[in-house]
Amino acid sequence: MTSTVVLSTGLVVMLIGLWGVLAHRNILRIIISLSLIGTGTHILIVAIGYVRNGTAPIIDRALTVAEAPARAVDPVPSALVVTAIVIGLAVTAILLAYAIRLYESKKTLSIDAFRDSKW
Amino acid sequence: MVDALLHPLNIFIIGLGGAFLIPLLYRLGRAAIAAGVVLALAAMTLLSGVALWRLSHGAAPIEILTGGARPPLAINLRLGLPEAIFAFGVNLFALLGVPYILREKYGTILLYLLIVMGIQGMVMTRDLFNLFVFLEIVSIATYGLLSLRDTPAALSATFKYLTATVLASSFFLLGTMLIYAVTGLLNIDDLIASRASIAGPIGFAGLIFVLACLLLELKPFPANGWGLDVYETARSDVAAMISGGVSAGVFFALLKLLPLFESQLTLIATLGAITFVCSNLIGLRQTRTQRLLGYSSIGQMALLTLAASLLHGPGAERMTLLVIGGLFVNHLFAKVGLFWLAGHVGEARLRDWPALAGRPGAIAVFGILIAAISGLPPFPGFFAKWQLVMTLASDGRLAWIAVILVGSLLEAAYMFRWFGRSVHGTAEAQTSAKGPVGLLPIWGMAILLVAGGCISGSLAGLASPWIVAPLAAGAALCLLWNLPARIQGIIALAIVLVGGLWLVRDLSGLNRLFAVILLAGGLVVSIGCLYRADPRPGFYPLLAVMLLSLPALPRTTTNLEFFFVWELITLSSYFLILLRREARPYALRYLLFSLVAAFFLLAGFAMMQALTGISSLAAFRAAGPDAAPVFILLAIGFLIKAGAVGVHVWLPGAYAEADDDVSALLSAVISKAAIFGLLVGTYVAIRSELGLDLARLLGWIGMLTTLVAAMLAVRQDDIKRMLAYSSMSQLGYIVAAIALMSHLGWVTALYLVANHLMVKGILFLAAAVIILRTGTRMLSGLGGLARPMPLTFAAAAIAIVAMSGLPPLAGFGGKWLLLSAMIEKGWYGPALMTLLATFVGLIYMARFMQTIFFGARGAATATAGEAPIAILVSQYLLIAGILIMSFFPILLIEPVSKAIDPQFASTLVWQGMSLELIYATWNPVPTMTFAVAVSILLLGLFLLMQRSGHVGMGARGTSFYEFSGSIFAALTPPLAIRFWGDVSAATASAAERARKLYTGNGQTYNLYVLYYVLVLYAFGGGVRLIWTGIP
Amino acid sequence: MSEVAGSILVLIGAFFHFSAGLGMLRMPDAFTRMQAGTKASTLGNALILIGIAFYHPGWSLKLLILIYFVFMTNPVSSHALARAARAIRIPMAGPPPQALASAPAAARDGA
């Protein structure tokens, strides 16, 4: 149940991001929307790894080695999400760098202004 | 130890470690970076090359483990044979392309190294999430490299590319995680093994999202505007990297995940087909080089996708490897080479490309790349397409073959149009092209293509060394490029003579006859080529390829060999035609119709092989009655090449506008290749029950061609056009003779072949002389040349008599044989048409002789002298042939008859008429008397008309010809021209409409991307899933 | 009992966060939005962290450091932002005085 709520949240965040990519004209907003899509995916990844009544897969006083397989949540999505976040950050950085250059080239951030090549 | 050093894991260690080292090397200086990156790339190339070598010699796929654990726990990679091909190809191209980036900032070099590593990671990894990581490595490196060009257009294109690919990779991540949610697995092998458990809404959506990302990264129509913009605006070496490298990685990822998408295979193939056809269609309307190449790249990737999804299945691994490997290698090297060439030439617009003119080296490499990309021999794409079509035919998937061939034709159309326009310079061109050193990497690509072609040729079963003899001769002659033209020519003819004799040495029967006729005819007519002393770069190498291919054609024993040589003839003759600037549009038309013809042949061969399971041409003799469609396909193909009426529109232009000596070769010699093909193809019809009706149709087509072409010839004012239509007309007789499918018919056909070869050789060479000496080719400007050039006049007169069917020369015998054969079969209609056509033929031939050689001397003919010695030698050798054939017909007919015998002896078509009887009916007095009577009658008719004022002999004889010309004009409306014009206009307007999809707005492109995902979901089975899933 | 108290605190904190979000959306210009975002979320953060401390008393010290951290960073960042906004002369949405009385602020949201 819990994870379904989180998962749905992730999906909704993705949808918001998608709508933003398609509806907003401002390049910065499009970039924000793209990273929203990424964030939604990250939420979803974490939700996928959840196991009912599970806890973080870190062996400490609260979780012994023996009971870990029964109580830990799936560690794989948690590991993957780190990678995914870093990649998302990397992509956003590149996008922003290009946004700066685009603004320099035409002094506007409206995506409609950047349709130089077509057909 | 050595094995450890050669382990492919080191590719990644070198790639990553090398990239991390570059900032440190930067502190040591530029030279250190250059050395480092070259070393790293060379090492990666070496590693993948060694692996490829071992794998191709039967070694087991190399497992690459990481993290000190076995696969499901840790990430593993695998280097099998397909992976090694891709990796080695990418490494080679990266190594050759390194000069383009060495002068950039070190950040660029680092990205370059990492993108090469990342592509190989995508190729080798067996972990779904690791695939995502490598996909991102490749994408981000691309984003960085794209910044090398920072015009406003390039920046906005990059931004569109960025948003679209980020969207796509978001779907990949989402899909990966959804698949993980269902299966708990990330290892691709495990996922494939437990494919059945990836079900339900989540698993299905996961699969579709992953598939969507991979397809989107391959830039499918119509969700690919962002990709095209980048291809157009990026620096050419970066565009090459995207087209060759990045796409390769993505495609391979798709290939290895394909077992997961088994229920979507048809959908993938359909989408690939749509992209392949549409992108090549739109390519027709492009005016900018790199965008054109972009459309072509997308088309090639779609073809790869199409092939991969169609071939997918158990037991198809080897075929998949051959087809996919061949297509990939071909695309990689050719497209990368073309992109580099675009960068080298530096002209963004296609119409600026004549800057290349006057640089034979650049044009040669350009031609190689264009031929390769269009799937012509001897390059890997040719063999790959061949095998793809063969496999599809054996599965009975004929519609897919049609799609592939249509798309290929469109691609060849714009590629060769581009090439044709670039070869001849304009006055103001010769601007910005750089020195020849920059061509070195591009030559590297060309050489790799040739090497790849050799390998895939031998894999495809093309093992005989003689098959490449024409190409070897051409290549050898290329080395003599700086010798004077005539010396080159003599060497070329010597090589052809030696090579040709070697080729025909152990042939027998009909094949030997044809080989000897084609070789001897080609050599003799080619002597005429020596009259030109001006350097024509590439002429003699191409001539050698063509002349050696002609006798090689009868030598072929398998359908692949035949098709290979056939395409060589097409290609070399196209290049020869293109040598003359004015021939440009006609050369393109020639090539396109030749390719259509070739594709019909390909389809026919494929069906034949599917029917009989034999790749040998002997299959034609053993074909059963179900081979009728094969016969139809082959007959259409050969008829197009023979210039049958309706599909003849390529012929007059190509024959008339090519260089004068090339025209002679085309008409006299090359056209006979189609006749040989038709003979081979007709074997099929002989055996099939439908065959006889079809043969009758063929006969009618032949006679109609003869008649229409003769009428058209009368109307021409241009000598060469008149001769071109005359060739078409004569070919019609031959087609009709073959269609008779009787012993007598075939003897006639061969007799006519030899006759026409010699006659048309003489006449076209005469035309060449006239044009050379007078500077005009219009009948209206000529006249009275008999006196200044008596030898030419004599030669032409003999040729005309031999062609017209007047006794006593060979043409008479041919006509007589033809009529006898037709009467024998009861074909009275065609026989009547033969007579009619002969009469019409007489009109234009008389006009030809009369206008040129008699009457008042035209303005242009005042200073004319006798023909050059080379042409006279050639002509009089041919005349010797005519005389021998006329007076000793037995010398030709007996071997012909013997050669045909074995084939007909086994059939029942030959209705017992003996050879002696033929001679008996031909030689006696009544025959001769009848012939003379007819001639006298015709002459009388002619004189009568002249006296009654219809024909003014003295007044240049124009009014009669105008009169008859106008009648024939009414009888032959330009239906074919109009039809083909409409076809081409319709294609162009379809392309124009399709490209309006690309609005240039990045947001619209994102919308397309999203809709693409939705369509994939819906047609991949999602509608049913939602329908049943949500009651 | 302490869990109920903690829950209430977390809930109140969440409410402040919500109002911070609302303020970001509805406030007319950069400065007022910044103010809404900073103030409400600082308080919200603190309340939530205190609420968590009720759940896990053992974490109190760490949470206290966190609260300190939030109190340090939030105002500083919003200050820096505001200063930057003023430096590049982002206009303030100052309504004319007479309009202030009649029209509700919501009608002029800057979205």
Add this chain to the structure above:
Amino acid sequence: MMQRLPSAIAVLLLALIFATIAIGHAEQTVLRPLAESYVRLVPHELGAPNVITGILLTYRAFDTLGEVAVLFMVAAGVGLVLKEPGKAGARSASDSEAAQPASEIVRTAAQILVPLIAIFAAYIIMNGHISAGGGFQGGAVIASAVLLMLLADPSHKLNSVFLSVTESLAGVLFVLVGIAGLIFAGGFLDNRVLPLGQFGAFFSAGAIPLLSVLLGVKVGCELSVILDRFRA
């Protein structure tokens, strides 16, 4: 505006697909085999209490290496995209105002916070194998300290040579540790080149802490470089 309707339809249709996912999702009640073997094997074989770090730095270290490469490339790529820092003057008209020194509040806060953040970062990096944390997270925190420093002193020039050399060295060392695993342990990037030590101790879990530190340093440098490039 013409696109609003098709966009809305597209998003709605995608929402329908997403709805099937949300409806079809069933929370797991037990770990699946692969996940379970990770939970069992990481403490046992790798000696790392934090299973996630164990996965990240050994079993899926190849991914991590790729990620490092991604960040490395972004640092280079952003530099390429935003080339010619000399053109910064043309970049915005209000450049002169933007370059004014930071206010005292920011400077003071930076003085207090930067050391705090740095300590926190070190803690996160060094405890990655024992508790929540790790190289990436720590590296990001380092970068936030750098960002704060830059805010406090906008004219401050980062020592980009130092950063790039450090970053490269860290990367090279990471690969070298991987090669060491290839030679001395089970395979490329195997952490068992160093003794596993006592479970849960600070120096334990083989090469994981070392890799963590390298990662933290590298990520911190890379992010700082990226920030610096954007500032230009």
